[in-house]
Amino acid sequence: MTALTGTRRLVRLVLRRDRIRLGIWVLGTPLLGYALAGSVAGIYPDEAARQGYAATSASSLVARAFNGPIAGTDLGAVVVAETYVTLALIVALLSTFAVTRHTRQNEETGRAELLGASVVGRYAPLTAALLVVVAANVLAAALLMLALAAAGLPLAGSVAAAGAVGGVGVAFTGVASVTAQLSVTSRGANALAAAVVGLSFVLRAAGDVLGDTSADGTRVQSAWPSWLSPLGWGNQVRAFGGERWWVLALPVVLLLAGVALAYALAERRDQGAGLVVPRPRPATGASWLLSPAGLAWRMQRGTLLGWAVGVAVLGLSMGVAGDEFNAMIDENPAAAEAINAMGGGSNLVDAYLAAMLGLFALTIGAYVVQALLRVRGDEADGVLEAALATAVSRTRWLGTQVLAATLGAVALLLLAGLTTGLGYGLVTGDPLGQAIELGGAALLRLPALLVVAGVVTALFGLVPRWSVVLSWTALLVFLLLGQLGAVLDLPQAALNLSPYTHVPSVPAVDPVVLPLVVLAGVAAALLATGVAAFRHRDVPS
């Protein structure tokens, strides 16, 4: 078939370009799984402990929303509940980015034109990307299966759990191959696919929250919305809880459907084009646009709007869910104890709300990284050169970008706090008061985000070529330290590396000023370093 000519060469090209990324992915996921399984086994060593965990997980709507439906009291089931959602999200995003990188990004940058003019079939670039990404998922799943089995879990369940995680990657490979056909930019393609990931999360959470609890109270039967979500399928495999093997076929079906649709779209569209027809644009620049700040706003506003919608929806639902704690405190003192330990305060609801705000702060960190890395994108594209050849100083240019990202982060944090408070207030009374209180509490997380901005800026100034990879790595490390540090029982010194460790967990505890001041100082030092380094280096470099 001539449409596939050249696929083999392109596969080699993809492997050559991504050998390090793929290596980290394929080895990192199983290692993480192994470490997590080991420490969960340490925390819940006997049947009684696991019984308590399962009962809590089944009765808590929050646990259902974030950890999925618990599938029994087996150690494996506990491991899956503690780790599946995190691993699945990571794998879904990795697969998405990888597919986009080797399809739409090549078209956007014009590289595909050289390839397309050589002996390469129309489907070859997409096919090569799919082959590599699916192979990476299969390989990572196989190693994860070995890792789980090596951690002492039953073989059948290990196969099912690893298959569930790999299946998520395979499913989103199919999704990304379609979104790569739709958007003209790789940023847009990734954003579309990430929106599907987000929707899948919400559908799964809704289905799991609405599901039924079994008679013994240690299992949850998800409702139908979970079945609409590729993230939910992994739970429906029910690893370690009476495996349903046929569910593993669903991701493959989605992949095949996605690929068929992508091929059909690729056949009908021009190279480099999307599905949106170009329309006339303004002939002159509006006066607000004509400054570094105006440009930064213009470049950020779409992204920021998308984030705002996501944050608001999530905030409202988290807030509304908060009320269940009031009911739970009466019903289940053990669960209360567990969540209390997590949030670190005396009031259970406050602990929960504080944990949610912490999660928001981490997520909004991704916005900060994404927004600031635009400068590096501009540098690599050659646009920065044109901008800096005008009468704008480097300090002003970079400072404006940092300021824009910071203002965006402030807006998103505030929105997260306001909507969470509003949601909680709507079910408990006093929506306005709660919104104001949580809005303020959310803003206290800002210093941690300033440190994130500082890290990205310093990397951009000092090691521009590595700034993209290292910035995301830093955020991922902060995420892992925050989310899994306790499960992995890491030493405090390691946890202290993350700025998020140091923000007081308001409203669970009283605000303390000193750590915030120190964080702000660290952020200022990092920002100053980044700006100074940027002023003294070559552009582009």
Place this chain on the structure above:
Amino acid sequence: MPVISIDNLVKTFGAVRALDGLDLRVEAGEVHGFLGPNGSGKSTTIRILLGLLRRDSGEARVLGADPWRDAVRLHRRLAYVPGDVSLWPNLSGGEAIDLLGELRGGLDRQSRDELLQRFDLDPTRACRTYSKGNRQKVAIVAAFSSTVELYVLDEPTSGLDPLMEAVFQDEVRRIKQAGATVLLSSHVLAEVEALCDRVSIIREGRTVESGTLAELRHLTRTTVIVETARPVTGLDALPGVHDVRQVDGRTHLEVDPAHFDELLGQLIRFGVRALTSTPPTLEQLFLRHYGDGNATTAQPQSTEAQRTGAR
């Protein structure tokens, strides 16, 4: 005071020595051609003049100021057109022009609109959708609609059609009339011949020649074809005469302009019937410089080989 003065400029990228003691002088009010083979360091020099790259050693002054330290102040007084224009993909061409102009400190709306018309550019299209030539036009319009003292143009017309090339040349003449100075890096020799008062040729990061085109011609050998009554002898012994060949009963040779007199004195003794003397074409001139860097000892037969090597 020269508008641009560069002395012994050195810039390395790791192991690559992009500039290796480059000298350049551009006087106020002139259009200065900046020529050299691919990879010889033209864009690197220009980026140093714009304060984008830092020099390793040597001196560089633009409009009397240090291009690195005084970058912002200088950029108000100059405009830049890169050879490979990248733009914000989601801005329209008109927005990009206005933005670049405003960042430089303001542009003249009337000449902006006139230039758009003259260059036949539709400002309502997203930059992403422009062709190569149209992207180039965006940068040219943005630069020429500001009134500044110095225009730095790095292969500004790459990708322009002949009609637009003519419009471009008119615009350069217009800004020159207005008293501006232009540094023009280009591979289009016709453009250089039409516009430039003086040229500098660089090779491997070093200046090999600088002067007016007439001066450069003078430094390069002239081709002479002569028909004589009796076979010419003794030419090889003459100074400045090279590459003597007999073709169809005529003598072909190359001579350094400085030694024309000696050559004629010798030829006259053999009964000259016909004589043509052709100064080098611009292309030959540059190919010799590009090819091996030493104009006076170049081997003309190797021109073809050099052409493939230099391109």
